[in-house]
Amino acid sequence: xxxxxxxxxxIKKYFHDPVTVPVLNDLSLSVNKGEFVSVVxxxxxxxxxLLYVLSTMDTDYEGxxxxxxxRVTGQKEKQLARIRNEKIGFVFQFHYLLNEFSVLKNxxxxxxxxxxxxxxxxxxxxxxxxKMLYIDDLALKGANQLSGGQKQRVAIARAxxxxxxxxxxxxxxxxxxxxxxxxxxxxxxxLATHYHQTLxxxxxxxxxxxxxxRIIEMEDGRVIRH
Amino acid sequence: MNxxxxxxxxxxxxxxxxRQTLVAAIGVTFSITMFIALLSFMTGLNGLLDSLILNRxxxxxxxxxxxxxxxxxxxLVPGNKAAHNFIHSVKSASGRLEIYNSAAILDLLHHDGRVxxxxxxxxxxxxxxxxxxxxxxxxxxxDVQAESSLFHFNDYIVAGxxxxxxNVPNSIILGKGVAEKLLAELGDVVQVTTSxxxxxxxxxxxxxQSGLQDFDKVQCYTSINTAQKLLGKPNNYLTDIQIxxxxxxxxxxxxxxxxxxxxxxxxxxxxxxxxxxxGSFIRTLISYSVGITLLIVAGFGIxxxxxxxxxxxxxxxxxxxxxxxxxxxVNRIFIVIALSIGLAGGSVGLILxxxxxxxxxxxxxxxxxLPTISTFPVNYNxxxxxxxxxxxxxxxxxxxxxxxxKASRVxxxxxxxxx
Numbered sequence: 001x002x003x004x005x006x007x008x009x010x011i012k013k014y015f016h017d018p019v020t021v022p023v024l025n026d027l028s029l030s031v032n033k034g035e036f037v038s039v040v041x042x043x044x045x046x047x048x049x050l051l052y053v054l055s056t057m058d059t060d061y062e063g064x065x066x067x068x069x070x071r072v073t074g075q076k077e078k079q080l081a082r083i084r085n086e087k088i089g090f091v092f093q094f095h096y097l098l099n100e101f102s103v104l105k106n107x108x109x110x111x112x113x114x115x116x117x118x119x120x121x122x123x124x125x126x127x128x129x130x131k132m133l134y135i136d137d138l139a140l141k142g143a144n145q146l147s148g149g150q151k152q153r154v155a156i157a158r159a160x161x162x163x164x165x166x167x168x169x170x171x172x173x174x175x176x177x178x179x180x181x182x183x184x185x186x187x188x189x190x191l192a193t194h195y196h197q198t199l200x201x202x203x204x205x206x207x208x209x210x211x212x213x214r215i216i217e218m219e220d221g222r223v224i225r226h
Numbered sequence: 227m228n229x230x231x232x233x234x235x236x237x238x239x240x241x242x243x244x245r246q247t248l249v250a251a252i253g254v255t256f257s258i259t260m261f262i263a264l265l266s267f268m269t270g271l272n273g274l275l276d277s278l279i280l281n282r283x284x285x286x287x288x289x290x291x292x293x294x295x296x297x298x299x300x301x302l303v304p305g306n307k308a309a310h311n312f313i314h315s316v317k318s319a320s321g322r323l324e325i326y327n328s329a330a331i332l333d334l335l336h337h338d339g340r341v342x343x344x345x346x347x348x349x350x351x352x353x354x355x356x357x358x359x360x361x362x363x364x365x366x367x368x369d370v371q372a373e374s375s376l377f378h379f380n381d382y383i384v385a386g387x388x389x390x391x392x393n394v395p396n397s398i399i400l401g402k403g404v405a406e407k408l409l410a411e412l413g414d415v416v417q418v419t420t421s422x423x424x425x426x427x428x429x430x431x432x433x434x435q436s437g438l439q440d441f442d443k444v445q446c447y448t449s450i451n452t453a454q455k456l457l458g459k460p461n462n463y464l465t466d467i468q469i470x471x472x473x474x475x476x477x478x479x480x481x482x483x484x485x486x487x488x489x490x491x492x493x494x495x496x497x498x499x500x501x502x503x504x505g506s507f508i509r510t511l512i513s514y515s516v517g518i519t520l521l522i523v524a525g526f527g528i529x530x531x532x533x534x535x536x537x538x539x540x541x542x543x544x545x546x547x548x549x550x551x552x553x554x555x556v557n558r559i560f561i562v563i564a565l566s567i568g569l570a571g572g573s574v575g576l577i578l579x580x581x582x583x584x585x586x587x588x589x590x591x592x593x594x595x596l597p598t599i600s601t602f603p604v605n606y607n608x609x610x611x612x613x614x615x616x617x618x619x620x621x622x623x624x625x626x627x628x629x630x631x632k633a634s635r636v637x638x639x640x641x642x643x644x645x
Contacts, residue, residue, distance in 0.1 A: 052639045057548060078552045085550020092642060096545040100242040110549040112231045158549065170642070 004069075005165050005198045006031040011053060011063035013046075013221075023049050024061065025221035031166065031200055036192035038209040039202045041218035047202045048170055050218070054200070055088055055168050056080045068165050085114050089159025091169040096155065097143035103154050104130070104139040111161040122161070129157040133187060149180030156187055160197075167191070169201040173208060185211065232555060235546075236562040239539065246531050251571035253527035254622065258575025258614050261517035263582040265610045268513035270587075270603035272506045278437060279502050281378045283495055284345070284468030285477040288484055290325060291491045294318045328464040331488055340471055340480060345372035347466040348453040352446075355417040355425075356408045363404055363444045365418065367453020376470045379447075386412050386432025391449045398428040398452070402435040403443030418456065426456050437593075518617065525621035528567055532560060532629035536636075543633055544641035553634035560633050564626020565619065572618035576611055 013024040023046045031037050039047045052058040054065065056072055059080070065072045067087055072080070084090075097106050104126055111122040130136040133153045138146060146154065152172060159167050169188075173181035185208055191197040192213070201212070209215050217225040240247045294316055300306055325331065328346065335344045348367030353360040370391045373379040380388050384402065391397050398418070400410060410416050415427045428448065435442055448456070454463050469484075471477055474495065481494035496503070536543070543556055587604040 048643065052643070055548070057637075058639045078554065081547065081550050081552035081555075084548065090548050092548075096541060096548075096642070098542050098545065100238045100542070105238075109231075109235075109546075112234075113228065113550050113555070115228045115231075162550075 003033040004030050005033050005035075005067070006054060006200065007066040008054060009064050011050070011061055011065070013049060013053060013058075013061040023221050024053065027063075027218075027221065027223055029216060029223055029226060031198060033198055034192065034196040036188065036199045036213045037201070037216060038212040038214070039200065039216045039218060040204060040206070040209045043204070045218045046221045047218050051168055051170050051200070051202050055090065056084055085110055086162055087165040089156075089162070089164040089167040091152065091155050091159050091167065091172040093171040093174045097146075097151055097158075099142065099144040101143060102139070103135070103141050103143060103146070106143055106154060107158045107161055110158060114162050116162075126157070126161060129160045130154075132160075133157055147180075149176055149183060152176060152180070152184050153187065156184070160191075166198040166200055169199070169203075171203055171205075172201060173203065173205060181205070181208070229558075232558050233562055236559045236566065239535070239542075239559070240563055240566065243535055243538075246535065247567060250528045250531045250567045251574070253524040254568055254571025254618055255575040255578060257520035257524035258572050258618055259578040259582055260520050261614050261617075262576065262579025262610050263586060264517050265513050266579075266583040266604045266606060267586050267602065268509060269607065269610075270605040272509050273605055274599065274603045276502065276506055279499055280495075281381075282436065283499060284377075285471045285474055285495050286469040286481045286484060287493045287498075288325060288331070288467040288469070288488060288490050289465060289493070290323050292318050292323070323465045324459070324463050325465065325467060325488070325490055328467070329462050331467060335467070335469060340473065340476060342470040342472050343372060343376045344470075345369055345376050345468045346450065346464045347468055348450060348457070348459075348463065349465050350453060350457055351421055352456075353419040354404065354408055355419060360419070361404065361407055363401070363446055365398070365453055365456065366445060366447050367450040367456075368447055369450055376468070382434050382436050384433050384435045386430075388432065390431035391447060391452075394429060394431050396426070396428050396452055396455075397431040397448065399432040399434050399447040400430055401442040401445045402433050403439060404446055405430070405433050407443070420457055422457070424456065424458055428452070428456075517614075521614075521617050521621050524571075524618075525625040528564055528622050528625035529629065531567075532564055532626055533632075535563070536560070536629050536633045539633075540636060540641050543636045544638035547636065547638040548642065556636070557630045557634035560630035561623065561626050564622045564630070568618050568622025568625075572615060572622075575618070576614060579611075579614070580606075 007030040009028045011024050011027045012022065015021045015023055027050065039050065041047045049058070053061050056065070056067075063073070067083060070083070072083060075083070097103075098109070101109070104123065107126040107129060108122050111117065111125065112119065117125065127136060127139065130139055133156060135150060135153050135157070138150060138154070143151070143154070173184050176184060188199055188201065189211065192199055201208075203209055214226065216223055298313075298316060300311055300313060332344060332346060335341050346369055350365045350367070352363050352365045354363050368379070368391075370379065370388050374388060383399065386399065388399070391399060398416065400408070400416070408416055410430050412430055412432070414430045416430060417425060418428055419425045434445065434447060436445070450464075451461065454461055457463070469480075471480060477494035478496055481492040484490075485492040546556060547553070583604045583606065586602050589602050590600060591602045592600060
């Protein structure tokens with residue numbers, strides 16, 4: 001069995017507003033290195049909530065979370081920020097690029113924050129990733145000058161800048177048309193097969209899920225198939 | 227901590243909202259400009275008003291007052307110690323107004339390290355005879371050079387030359403008001419009668435105008451020698467010794483010491499002019515409170531703009547947090563934004579404040595009360611610039627503090643989920 005990247009055990013989470021409702025119900029799962037996993041389920045089954053817990057942004061849960069054998073549960077805000085910076089790449093449904101910056105700078109920002117390489121090197125690495133996604137010609141454009149599909153590809157490049165242990169996506173194709181959705185899926189697929197990148201993608205597109213290595217299906221805060 | 231990155235992001239956010247940034251910075255600029263101009267101008271005026279009094283007032287004055295003896299003979303009799311004294315008709319003796327042993331006192335004062343300068347003086351009430359009427363006045367016998375160097379006597383001579391008092395025998399400088407009453411031109415001779423009935427013709431060599439009308443209607447100046455001649459006194463006769471000290475605040479102590487040492491009455495400037503110190507304190511207080519209010523208003527401007535910016539940038543904050551920026555980083559970014567608005571607006575404000583002060587200093591300001599002044603006075607004290615700089619940074623920091631804290635507490639999940 002290959003290396004476990006992400007392990008969650010007995011995760012429970014409640015929403016307290018307006019009344020206390022369980023969202024995640026004693027949920028356990030693990031993701032191995034190089035896996036391309038999709039999480040599917042009906043609206044409101046808790047799959048996005050699960051993703052925010054796994055991404056360390058949401059700390060209000062019971063249970064334990066480990067990323068690359070590092071216990072994440074109970075860490076301080078600053079530590080969590082560092083873990084997100086270093087080990088997790090994000091792709092959201094809405095592209096969430098910073099409009100104040102150019103495409104290149106958007107991709108570079110998490111790398112500059114990590115401060116592991118010099119600025120020149122980070123720029124070089126950012127260009128490499130843009131080339132890999134065939135959008136290097138957009139590097140100097142403003143983030144708000146791009147189309148939806150282009151923005152999503154920039155977001156993927158940004159997610160890749162620090163060579164994360166895992167890329168998480170919250171319906172990354174949900175806001176795209178068929179063609180762009182396919183392009184984004186192909187990129188993920190290529191990342192998984194050629195670069196052995198671990199991916200955990202929440203989606204409600206059955207076609208997208210069918211083509212991943214493994215499907216985790218959720219219902220009412222539980223995993224019913226994986 | 228990667229400060230370059232934080233500053234970089236802060237600048238990009240500022241550039242994206244440069245119009246709002248400009249408005250906030252102009253608010254700071256305006257308040258700093260007004261703060262500096264206001265304080266420079268107000269303290270300039272204060273200094274002017276103070277110097278109206280300070281320039282002409284000695285720090286310590288030694289004189290002999292007319293007053294009854296402190297220890298009346300009746301109380302000196304040992305048997306009367308316990309008795310009740312009912313003598314009501316005690317009068318002041320016609321004691322001498324002159325300072326005893328004045329030459330020795332002057333010599334001692336010249337050697338006292340605390341003393342900046344000494345100006346002896348004779349004060350004598352006189353009548354000016356003009357046709358059928360007599361006008362009361364006061365002749366001050368002065369040492370022109372000492373008076374000029376210590377009390378800016380020269381500044382108040384509006385016609386003629388102060389040094390003529392010394393060079394022309396039997397000369398007098400008339401107060402402007404006295405001169406008008408006497409219709410005396412330069413070079414005329416006026417008749418002066420002392421209270422003892424001595425009469426003497428004196429030649430008018432100048433006019434004196436202090437700016438205080440009542441003062442100018444009675445005060446006239448002659449040399450000490452002329453005053454001694456007028457009064458028929460020997461040349462060691464002095465009624466006043468005016469002393470300027472190096473340290474104004476030491477005046478009360480020095481006055482007490484000299485009073486005991488020379489067996490004379492002494493008066494210090496603080497006692498003689500207690501009201502003017504209160505006045506200048508209040509005026510300074512008012513200018514500071516207006517200036518600081520301006521800065522606080524500018525601070526609220528920055529607070530508003532930062533708050534708005536944070537609401538607009540919620541998405542950006544959320545994404546920065548999601549990609550690994552901590553709350554502290556976000557906090558610093560917004561503090562840097564606030565401080566750079568303060569710094570940029572403030573430094574332009576300092577320059578404009580200086581320019582405005584210079585402009586005010588060149589506005590013509592002529593008034594009969596202040597013959598030596600031709601433009602508005604301005605005090606270019608660097609302390610105001612330091613206060614303005616410090617205060618602009620402190621207010622902008624505080625204005626940025628709460629919005630920055632709010633930004634640092636933004637929960638990315640709420641923002642991303644809420645989209």
